[in-house]
Amino acid sequence: MYTKDKRRKKELIMDHHKRVQTSEAFINSAFLAVSGGFQDAYTYFTRDGVFSNAQTGNVVLMSERFMNGEVKAGLHYLIPLTAFFLGVLLAERIQEKFRYARRLHWRQGILLVEIILLFLVGFIPGNLNVLATTLVSFSCALQVQTFRKVEGNAYASTMCIGNLRSGTAALSAYMRERKPRLLHQALCYFAIIFLFAIGAGIGGRLSMAYGERAIWISSILLLISFLLMFIEEIEEAEHRWQ
Secondary structure, X not given: OHHHHHXXXXXXXXXXXXXXXXXXXXXXXXXXXXXXXXXXXXXXXXXXOOOOOOHHHHHHHHXXXXXXXXXXXXXXXXXXXXXXXXXHHHHHHHHHHHOOOOOOOHHHHHHHHHHHHHHHHOOOOHHHHHHHHHHHHHHHHHHHHHOOEEOOEEOOOOOOHHHHHHHHHHHHHHHHHOOHHHHHHHXXXXXXXXXXXXXXXXXXXXXXXXXXXXXXXXXXXXXXXHHHHHHHHHHHHHHHHO
């Protein structure tokens, strides 16, 4: 009986930890999604019509330029694609090396790098747009590879197609099975898409109004996410002392 109660208590603690894990909490994902939409709108409206996050769009535009013999214009879209590739690679290496770091969670470390990169982008003049979009794409890749779950479900904070598919599938499953969990999952995905759209709309407006330095808003949003993750560290410390 004692063993059973002890096991149950351990399971409840583990469930509580899963619920409060800030890196996967909806509130954290909300700031990441708004920032993701902002970044995409920023590079499109301010940095020569290049998408920082929606690499599918870059592939289409790059292919079209290459097919027309516009090699230089095609390379204009290949560079952010390459930066995205390198960003994912670096995020994987950081996770592998610093997964058990004690002073700072590895996800916070990546957020800090992203915040600094985007802040520096705000100082890059218009004649160096290729460098700016490269850094934003690299930053985006770090984010999308690092934060891959919201409320325990796989998602992307910097693009919509996967979230739309997953949200619709969850809604269809709810209509069939009537399980509240599935409805919650679907609404979570649709909310992330909505927040991404809000970020893109705000990003477009502010980019047109303030130009290159508008990206600092994205840095602020990520800074909030960075600070929110300290809540998890505090709660874990409290749990260890109980």
